[in-house]
Amino acid sequence: AQSVTQLDSHVSVSEGTPVLLRCNYSSSYSPSLFWYVQHPNKGLQLLLKYTSAATLVKGINGFEAEFKKSETSFHLTKPSAHMSDAAEYFCVVSEPRGGGNKLTFGTGTQLKVEL
Amino acid sequence: KAGVTQTPRYLIKTRGQQVTLSCSPISGHRSVSWYQQTPGQGLQFLFEYFSETQRNKGNFPGRFSGRQFSNSRSEMNVSTLELGDSALYLCASSSSGLAVRDTQYFGPGTRLTVL
Numbered sequence: 001a002q003s004v005t006q007l008d009s010h011v012s013v014s015e016g017t018p019v020l021l022r023c024n025y026s027s028s029y030s031p032s033l034f035w036y037v038q039h040p041n042k043g044l045q046l047l048l049k050y051t052s053a054a055t056l057v058k059g060i061n062g063f064e065a066e067f068k069k070s071e072t073s074f075h076l077t078k079p080s081a082h083m084s085d086a087a088e089y090f091c092v093v094s095e096p097r098g099g100g101n102k103l104t105f106g107t108g109t110q111l112k113v114e115l
Numbered sequence: 116k117a118g119v120t121q122t123p124r125y126l127i128k129t130r131g132q133q134v135t136l137s138c139s140p141i142s143g144h145r146s147v148s149w150y151q152q153t154p155g156q157g158l159q160f161l162f163e164y165f166s167e168t169q170r171n172k173g174n175f176p177g178r179f180s181g182r183q184f185s186n187s188r189s190e191m192n193v194s195t196l197e198l199g200d201s202a203l204y205l206c207a208s209s210s211s212g213l214a215v216r217d218t219q220y221f222g223p224g225t226r227l228t229v230l
Contacts (some may be wrong), residue, residue, distance in 0.1 A: 043205055045221070098163075099167060
């Protein structure tokens, strides 16, 4: 069975400082991993995905994540936070199931960006 | 391409009623998945449809059902509404859902409030 653990439910940073959102996963397969962002009252938007091509994955809006198999981690980072980054972030693992894919979501990390 | 659309965006119902939500996937996408998002339970998988067939199902009671039409549009139905069904219902589409690397693209969601 697959699972995702987002280690922080809330993260607060100052504008212009680095962002680190932590995610650990468990999977019986070679997983695909995703980060999605959700702004208030909106759907989920894909930030980036890992599909085994490269361990360092670059996404939209300056975000990137590094897949570390030995640590079963897929942490999301950004060098410099912007006010518009304030949102909820979900780490997601995908595994094959029933001819399709099954997504398992982490519990989310609320990112607050302060002036 | 137009994104995933969901209608209606907001719904208010009373206990015991039934409700139907609609989802139009991205053009060319054949897989549609439904998720329920609540503050207490987070994002939970309801079911997935591909080529008019339910391919995967989550752990929800039989009051939750869905279907997919030949044009890939999907509907989900909740009968005998309970207060606990109040949630944001998200629909996501992917091209086939066959490859674990397939990305699911989410709609804005339907906010259901049960009074």
